[in-house]
Amino acid sequence: MAEIELNPAVADRFVHLDWQHRDADRAAFDAGLIRHYEAGDIILLGNPPFRIDFDLLNRISFPEGRSHQKLTDRFLTRPKLHRPAIRRLFQEVFGFDILLYARFRREVQRLSDELRRFACLIAPSYRFLKQGVSWRFTRTGPEGLHVDYFRRTEDLHYLRIFINVDRQPRIWTVGPRLQDLIERYADEIGLRELVDRPSNEVCSRLNKLVFDKINAQPRSAMDRHLVRFAPGDVWLCETRLNSHEIFSGHRLVATDFYVDPSSMHDPALRVDARVDDCLRLATADPVRAAG
Numbered sequence: 001m002a003e004i005e006l007n008p009a010v011a012d013r014f015v016h017l018d019w020q021h022r023d024a025d026r027a028a029f030d031a032g033l034i035r036h037y038e039a040g041d042i043i044l045l046g047n048p049p050f051r052i053d054f055d056l057l058n059r060i061s062f063p064e065g066r067s068h069q070k071l072t073d074r075f076l077t078r079p080k081l082h083r084p085a086i087r088r089l090f091q092e093v094f095g096f097d098i099l100l101y102a103r104f105r106r107e108v109q110r111l112s113d114e115l116r117r118f119a120c121l122i123a124p125s126y127r128f129l130k131q132g133v134s135w136r137f138t139r140t141g142p143e144g145l146h147v148d149y150f151r152r153t154e155d156l157h158y159l160r161i162f163i164n165v166d167r168q169p170r171i172w173t174v175g176p177r178l179q180d181l182i183e184r185y186a187d188e189i190g191l192r193e194l195v196d197r198p199s200n201e202v203c204s205r206l207n208k209l210v211f212d213k214i215n216a217q218p219r220s221a222m223d224r225h226l227v228r229f230a231p232g233d234v235w236l237c238e239t240r241l242n243s244h245e246i247f248s249g250h251r252l253v254a255t256d257f258y259v260d261p262s263s264m265h266d267p268a269l270r271v272d273a274r275v276d277d278c279l280r281l282a283t284a285d286p287v288r289a290a291g
């Protein structure tokens with residue numbers, strides 16, 4: 001189970017849910033889980049329903065570097081081996097052990113599909129537009145605190161489920177919520193001019209103008225929680241709403257599921273709407289707002 005060192009100066013939005021309690025009332029459990037997720041909480045799921053072949057997965061490491069940092073299940077299970085660079089990469093990782101690769105491929109496919117089914121189970125109302133699953137087999141971190149953002153301008157809900165499939169803990173630091181960052185830095189980095197602009201512009205500006213400076217300083221420059229996710233831990237976190245940093249970690253599987261926001265339990269909680277609300281609040285004339 002995850003060990004959390006809470007920093008009292010940062011909002012605590014960790015929520016512990018135990019999958020074993022689901023049987024008492026499955027619909028209520030699932031609704032509660034999604035309600036917490038849409039609220040921006042970080043959900044730690046106790047007794048998760050996933051089988052993981054740690055022995056097998058922990059035999060695999062990909063070379064360091066950003067190009068191999070995040071690999072889709074499709075890339076891993078159906079590699080384009082006619083491309084020399086990809087063939088070389090797979091030879092470097094698996095040698096000529098065809099049996100090892102065959103087992104690895106089955107495990108990646110199985111767990112990726114389990115995650116897709118799991119998401120449909122806990123969020124039956126969600127209309128998934130894309131159910132991407134990504135795997136990491138490179139050592140990561142410390143990468144610096146940041147908020148995630150989409151490169152493209154899309155008003156989408158995002159369901160992110162993480163499983164630490166490594167034998168070692170995965171360590172994150174978790175900083176302020178997006179809404180607190182907007183409130184705190186609205187003046188300093190000119191966020192007010194981004195009202196009605198897509199949320200990714202706000203997130204990107206926070207990363208460039210706030211976090212880049214903070215990450216160049218000692219960790220104490222910004223208050224944060226420290227979380228050690230144990231091997232096999234499962235957590236759900238909207239990584240646009242929660243600033244975070246991979247402090248260290250190696251093997252991980254994560255979902256990149258895009259959801260039509262109109263199918264959320266509460267579409268008003270989607271990231272674009274939240275950012276819009278925060279910016280309007282930050283921009284409101286304090287006298288009029290008080291009246």
Ligand SMILES: [Fe+2]
Binds near residue numbers: 146148244
């Ligand atoms: Fe991130």
